[in-house]
Amino acid sequence: MNILILGSGGREHALAWKISQSPECNQLFVAPGNAGTSELATNLPELGNHFDEHGKAQIADFIRKHDIHLLVIGPEAPLVAGITDYLKEQEDLKHLAILGPGKEGAALEGSKDFAKAFMQRHSIPTASSQTFTKNTIEKGVSFLRSRALPIVLKADGLAAGKGVIISPTYEEAEYSLKEMLLEERFGSASQKVVIEDYLPGIELSVFVLTDGKDSIMLPEAKDYKRIGEKDSGPNTGGMGAVSPVPFADDAFITKVKERIVKPTILGLQKENIDYRGFIFIGLMNVKGDPYVIEYNVRMGDPETQVVIPRIENDLLPVLLVAAQQKLKTAQIQVSKDVATTVVMVSGGYPDAYEKGKLVSGLGNVKDAKVFHAGTKAEGNQVLTNGGRVIAVTGKGKRIEEALQNSYQAVQQISWEGVYYRKDIGQDLLNL
Incomplete structure (x- = not known):
């Protein structure tokens, strides 16, 4: 089948990496994509940057022209802008399977006020x-x-x-x-x-794939939001992540399923919200009880870069049946290995930063996977093109081994002004 992924970050590179391995994947396109996705798929730099009526129409025309079977929407902006609704209104695109909720479902992320009211209506624990x-x-x-x-x-x-x-x-x-x-x-x-x-506790994220009726829990992850070590400084989009999370044992995950995931899916059904896609649930573990901090209506970044590498089976058929509302038949196999990712960012991020810096050393990485985010290819060169530039994911039987593989790879890669946190996962070592 032919697949189009919308987005340009590390999340989209990780999804493209996994989808491209499927024997069912014929042609893979990423709009707009980055230097990493260009190695796996056809980038569409002219698409996926704007989600006004003209931008939506351009995407629809591409889907028609290239006989796209499955659309995977990576980031939140096109979902909140109503790209799913627009495409579903096109009579000649009824065959298209879309993974990503409509505008109504996307309000769970697009409006914190809506999300809090939704949780209150459905007795979902939150502050x-x-x-x-x-x-x-x-x-x-x-x-x-x-x-x-x-x-x-x-x-x-x-x-x-x-x-x-x-x-x-x-x-x-x-x-x-x-x-x-x-x-x-x-x-x-x-x-x-x-x-x-304020909820005192320790934070983590769980990820759900749903077709609006049934759902599958994906591996959980913990990310590191602040720019500075020991969680200091301003918030960023995420400086690293770890999966699995040691303090999220079976008893805790059971509470998450019963108290949060089930009432969330039931709440969407009761409110007649057609939701097919990912739900990212930011949680606080307060003395062993889960409370929702926020909903996101897509996979996280950089959490995707540790969640996807732990899924062992072909993910493409699972994504397809979720979009077709046939998820009941699907399963995933999850590796027991630990995955850790370290995000390398432009100097100055999350404030002002420069683009166009030459990235070197990518070919020297051996025992880790490099996922591109803010990069662009110019000839044979890779240049920085954003704040968060690269996420480096290592795996291992234990967290120490995974971190060692991540950081050894990070040390091979450089550009002018590069910065990364050196303490990702350190808080989990003694749990």
């Missing part, structure tokens, strides 16, 4: 919260000052993984609230702000 706008800012200040410290502020809309502030003082929280609502610190994403209680 207490209220939502405020610039018209109710004084009520917001009163509310946050009535809560225990620290306090969490979240931009309602999409903010590239950076729209969350954890404030240790009321003064800082009040300043941040005003900055978000009055000065639109995160653009239109912070026209609404969710203020919620």
Whole structure:
């Protein structure tokens, strides 16, 4: 079959890497893609950058012209923009299998306010919260000052993984609230702000593939969001990840399935939301009990780079039946090996950074897999083209071995200004 993947990051490279191994994969396209996907598939740099009506029409025309059977939508932006709904409205594309929810389902990520209300409606454990706008800012200040410290502020809309502030003082929280609502610190994403209680515990993510009726749990992962070691500095899109997670034992995962995954799928059904795709559930383990921090409506990045390498069987038929609402028949086999990934970023990220730096040493990597994110190919050269440039995934029987393979490979790769955290996974070694 012919497959089109939308996206250009490490997540899409990992999906392309796995899908390309399937005997059922005929032609594989990635729009717009990166230097890594160009080695596995045909990149479409002119597609997948804009999701207005013109951009959606361009994607639809490509699907028609190249007889695409399966569309896998990687990032959240096209989902929130309604690409799935647009394609399903095209009479001549009824044959197309689409993995990714419509706009209604994508609101679970596109609006933190919607997600919190959804959880409350379906008794899914999460932190207490209220939502405020610039018209109710004084009520917001009163509310946050009535809560225990620290306090969490979240931009309602999409903010590239950076729209969350954890404030240790009321003064800082009040300043941040005003900055978000009055000065639109995160653009239109912070026209609404969710203020919620802080959950003390240890964070992890679980991943679900669903056809809207049935679901499969994928391997869980823990990622590292902050730019600095020991989780210091501002949030990023993710600086590394580990799978499996030592503290997510069978008893904990059973609680996740019963208290969170099942009521989430049932809630979507009750609200008549046709949801076919991935659900990424950010969780806090609070003394052995799971609480939802957030929903994402796609796979995580860089978590995909540790989850996908642990899936041993052909993933393409599983993705197809999920898109066709026939997931009940599917299964996945998961390796017991540990996978770790270390993200290498441009100097200055997550603030201002330069692009176009020459990446060297990629051919020297042996015992790890390099997944490209912010890269582009120019002739035989690979240049940086984003903040998060490369994720290097190692595997091993134990976390120490996987980390050793990741970091040995990282040391082979360089470009001007490269930065990476040296403490990924260290907090898990003694658990």
